[in-house]
Amino acid sequence: MGQIILEKVSKTFGDVEVIPPLDLTIEDGEFTVFVGPSGCGKSTLLRLIAGLEDMSSGTLKIDGEDATHVPPAKRGLAMVFQSYALYPHMSVRKNIAFPMRMAGVDKAEQDRRIEQAAAALNLTDYLERRPGQLSGGQRQRVAIGRAIVREPEAFLFDEPLSNLDAALRVGMRLEISELHKRLETTMIYVTHDQVEAMTMADKIVVLRAGHIEQVGSPLELYHKPRNSFVAGFIGSPKMNLIEGPEAAKHNAHSIGIRPEHIDVTDSGGQWQGRVAVAEHLGSDTFFHIHDTGLAETITVRATGEVGFRHGDTIHLTPRQDQIHRFDASGLRVE
Amino acid sequence: MARSVTTQRKIINTAAAWSIGFLIFFPILWTILTSFKTEATAIADPPVFLAFDWTLENYEVVLERSNYARFLWNSIFIAGGSTLLGLIVAIPAAWSMAFVPSRRTKDILLWMLSTKMLPAVGVLYPIYLMFIKLGLLDNRIGLTIVIMLINLPIIVWMLYTYFREIPGEILEAARMDGATLKSEILYVLTPMAVPGIASTLLLNFILAWNEAFWTLNLTAAKAAPLTAFIASYSSPEGLFYAKLSAASTMAIAPILILGWFSQKQLVRGLTFGAVK
Numbered sequence: 001m002g003q004i005i006l007e008k009v010s011k012t013f014g015d016v017e018v019i020p021p022l023d024l025t026i027e028d029g030e031f032t033v034f035v036g037p038s039g040c041g042k043s044t045l046l047r048l049i050a051g052l053e054d055m056s057s058g059t060l061k062i063d064g065e066d067a068t069h070v071p072p073a074k075r076g077l078a079m080v081f082q083s084y085a086l087y088p089h090m091s092v093r094k095n096i097a098f099p100m101r102m103a104g105v106d107k108a109e110q111d112r113r114i115e116q117a118a119a120a121l122n123l124t125d126y127l128e129r130r131p132g133q134l135s136g137g138q139r140q141r142v143a144i145g146r147a148i149v150r151e152p153e154a155f156l157f158d159e160p161l162s163n164l165d166a167a168l169r170v171g172m173r174l175e176i177s178e179l180h181k182r183l184e185t186t187m188i189y190v191t192h193d194q195v196e197a198m199t200m201a202d203k204i205v206v207l208r209a210g211h212i213e214q215v216g217s218p219l220e221l222y223h224k225p226r227n228s229f230v231a232g233f234i235g236s237p238k239m240n241l242i243e244g245p246e247a248a249k250h251n252a253h254s255i256g257i258r259p260e261h262i263d264v265t266d267s268g269g270q271w272q273g274r275v276a277v278a279e280h281l282g283s284d285t286f287f288h289i290h291d292t293g294l295a296e297t298i299t300v301r302a303t304g305e306v307g308f309r310h311g312d313t314i315h316l317t318p319r320q321d322q323i324h325r326f327d328a329s330g331l332r333v334e
Numbered sequence: 335m336a337r338s339v340t341t342q343r344k345i346i347n348t349a350a351a352w353s354i355g356f357l358i359f360f361p362i363l364w365t366i367l368t369s370f371k372t373e374a375t376a377i378a379d380p381p382v383f384l385a386f387d388w389t390l391e392n393y394e395v396v397l398e399r400s401n402y403a404r405f406l407w408n409s410i411f412i413a414g415g416s417t418l419l420g421l422i423v424a425i426p427a428a429w430s431m432a433f434v435p436s437r438r439t440k441d442i443l444l445w446m447l448s449t450k451m452l453p454a455v456g457v458l459y460p461i462y463l464m465f466i467k468l469g470l471l472d473n474r475i476g477l478t479i480v481i482m483l484i485n486l487p488i489i490v491w492m493l494y495t496y497f498r499e500i501p502g503e504i505l506e507a508a509r510m511d512g513a514t515l516k517s518e519i520l521y522v523l524t525p526m527a528v529p530g531i532a533s534t535l536l537l538n539f540i541l542a543w544n545e546a547f548w549t550l551n552l553t554a555a556k557a558a559p560l561t562a563f564i565a566s567y568s569s570p571e572g573l574f575y576a577k578l579s580a581a582s583t584m585a586i587a588p589i590l591i592l593g594w595f596s597q598k599q600l601v602r603g604l605t606f607g608a609v610k
Contacts, residue, residue, distance in 0.1 A: 073512035083501060085504045085506065088526065
């Protein structure tokens with residue numbers, strides 16, 4: 001069981017309030033992603049849960065037990081760090097064994113769990129090597145292995161993939177998702193990459209300046225962002241936000257329309273502009289359009305190959321049922 | 335650094351490096367050579383380089399006149415003692431400054447280093463008086479403590495820079511993995527810091543070994559180490575260059591040999607952990 005409840009948890013560094021009091025419940029077995037721009041407090045929040053930082057106020061409950069003042073090692077949580085944080089002077093085997101050695105697990109059981117983890121993570125051939133002799137992806141797997149063998153209540157991941165190259169990142173993302181499906185253990189995952197958040201999460205927590213902006217499933221956030229910040233943060237490319245007369249027509253301070261919800265034609269559209277950059281990916285075509293009179297740039301994602309080039313005039317029609325409306329404070333208007 | 339170096343350039347660089355190295359080493363070489371000369375050859379003009387009658391008489395005289403073993407033991411005691419004592423104080427200090435810094439940590443470090451900029455003679459008088467009151471004059475333990483304190487800023491700084499190279503996340507990982515503070519230091523921190531601790535130990539031992547100002551001023555006969563032993567042969571009247579050289583050679587030989595075998599660690603120590 002690994003239910004984690006935060007009640008009025010806050011953190012201040014000196015005079016700076018990094019995290020104002022917040023409440024959050026993470027259900028047992030859930031894959032929760034903390035996402036937000038850098039400096040939003042997502043890593044701090046994770047470190048508070050881990051016990052690596054002391055909370056300034058509030059209570060943390062793990063599995064119904066008050067864990068506010070419990071030291072990190074006794075919380076039953078395992079953490080995977082961005083830098084992997086492997087012990088450079090120990091072999092892979094010893095790295096993975098370390099938490100069990102600290103817990104006094106007997107040698108035979110240690111070996112059994114190491115073999116099991118190594119097999120699951122494709123590390124069997126590397127057990128006697130030092131971390132310095134491994135590639136980035138292998139190091140990350142060792143870090144995950146070290147976490148698995150503890151059989152923790154919950155896994156904490158602090159931007160684990162950001163040191164890997166793009167191709168490897170996609171692979172590791174799938175591996176971590178599969179691991180979650182297999183173990184059904186609570187996982188909390190911190191990232192600034194909204195694609196990772198969307199693809200992996202059961203539940204996404206969007207943070208800005210220590211505040212929780214919205215909590216919901218990936219598709220809830222995509223279809224019903226609570227405010228213009230979440231609307232702009234979730235989805236790639238970013239949602240177009242338009243203010244002024246066009247928004248007033250919809251009775252709102254600003255309206256948002258996602259790039260994939262705008263149809264392009266060469267005549268007769270609702271709006272028109274000039275193609276500044278056209279990115280042809282084959283599967284999709286991205287247009288960055290200037291001179292629309294709506295916003296500096298309007299981004300459009302058209303399916304398949306669409307033949308507009310730089311400098312062409314382009315006509316745009318937003319799908320009316322996909323327009324999001326926001327009031328002056330940025331809150332969603334239904 | 336995939337810069338191609340021509341053979342010619344390599345030869346020039348090598349020759350230049352050897353020349354500079356020889357230049358720096360020359361005074362020591364000359365001291366060693368002189369120690370095997372007679373007093374008369376030692377002051378011969380023009381000087382004789384190698385073609386002289388090699389003799390051991392200076393060593394015989396020096397060994398006969400002074401108790402070399404006692405000076406040597408004092409040197410080992412003071413240099414070793416002050417180094418160990420320094421490490422015992424500096425390791426926890428450097429741990430805390432590197433891993434749980436406060437707002438004042440940088441200031442404290444700079445302040446400590448600034449004490450090294452003070453001319454030692456500036457505090458000689460108060461320390462001398464304190465030594466008289468405490469009955470520590472010409473006392474090995476007193477000298478060990480003073481030399482430990484004199485070198486402490488350097489030890490703390492060196493260890494601090496080494497510890498700073500150890501990523502904090504690794505220590506946090508150990509904490510998450512269930513390590514107590516003791517096991518964290520024993521199984522993770524110390525093994526990772528061993529090269530740094532070794533270089534610090536070596537460099538400090540050499541600094542303490544060569545320390546002359548305090549040893550000359552605070553000792554007389556009982557606690558005098560090898561630096562005082564050399565000084566006792568440097569007399570303004572009389573020509574004792576050869577004997578002075580023999581004494582010097584005997585004083586520097588142990589540390590020279592130690593330095594030779596630990597070159598690698600020393601170089602790392604002298605670069606203060608800047609080069610990885």
